[in-house]
Amino acid sequence: MLRNRLLKGAVVLSVGVLAITGCTNKNDAAASGDEGGKTTVAFVPKLQGIPYFEAMNEGGKQAAEELGIEWLYQGPTTADAAAQADIVRSFIQQKVDTLIVAPNDPDSMAPLLKQAQDAGIKVATADTDAPNSVRQVFVNQTTEENHGKALNESLMKAMGGSGDFAIVSCSETAANLNAYIDVIKEDMETNYKGVKLVDLVYAGEDQSKAAAMATDLMNAHPNLKGIVGLCSAAAPGVAQAVKDAGKIGEVFTVGGGTPMSMAPYLKDGSASASVLWDVQNLGYLTAWTGNELAEEKTLRASFDVNEKIKGVSYDATSKVELLGPPLVFTKENVDQFKY
The missing domain is CATH 3.40.50.2300 (Response regulator)
Known part of the structure; x- marks a missing residue:
């Protein structure tokens, strides 16, 4: 009987440990801002709602769907550095995997990027750089x-x-x-x-x-x-x-x-x-790079992302990733682009 009681106690203890572990894992996932286990890449534009950054968002969403990641997009409604900083702090609190910012004020954004890095978040800039920060990559549209x-x-x-x-x-x-x-x-x-x-x-x-x-x-x-x-x-x-x-x-x-x-x-x-430049491609490249950072992959000096985004370059010294040369839109070719 004593043996039976001990076995029953061991079973109850094992179930309890599994339940605690399950709760811990759920809580960890919730704290990271991703309950589904997907990599979370957050992008904070200079300004939300204008065609340019909405086109970047469309590219980011497309990348997220194809890569199986979660793309989070939020920016200030006015080009205000303080309002942008509040959004960045929110993403830091959510513990996203990668935080990417197009800073309105690079100098004031630098300490926040350091704060994100200290919290274990991969950090980058896109469209606009903060060169004097800890950003790991700048996703640049052109030189x-x-x-x-x-x-x-x-x-x-x-x-x-x-x-x-x-x-x-x-x-x-x-x-x-x-x-x-x-x-x-x-x-x-x-x-x-x-x-x-x-x-x-x-x-x-x-x-x-x-x-x-x-x-x-x-x-x-x-x-x-x-x-x-x-x-x-x-x-x-x-x-x-x-x-x-x-x-x-x-x-x-x-x-x-x-x-x-x-x-x-x-x-x-x-x-x-x-x-x-192709702004949707820039958004796609931004999300793609965020995922590469989260997975701790090393960027190559030159590479193709997909059939549409080819010839991307990366300079390891400056940590600048370059989409490619600019595009010139005129009355003859403008209708080819739907953003």
């Missing part, structure tokens, strides 16, 4: 030099290689936009002696504000011949301002707008070109 020169070439072709121009940028602290500005200035000074940059203004990620600023620029500089709308919100904004002012063919605009947002302006001539 600053290639993008800046492509904008210059498109603008100079429209302006005939001479005249006054202005730049309407977005965030004053966005590393990629500021790098493009530096390239534009240097390239203009070196290669286009008959061109003068008369003003540089910042509209945040606000299309209406960009349009108002472009209107002010045209009023303040009667000889203005060109405007660069540097980001996806500024590009359609400056084109709209030219259209509203009745200056199509007098003031030429180029920028970095998404194809669908720029199509009407390219077709009516208020915009001459839009220089960008």
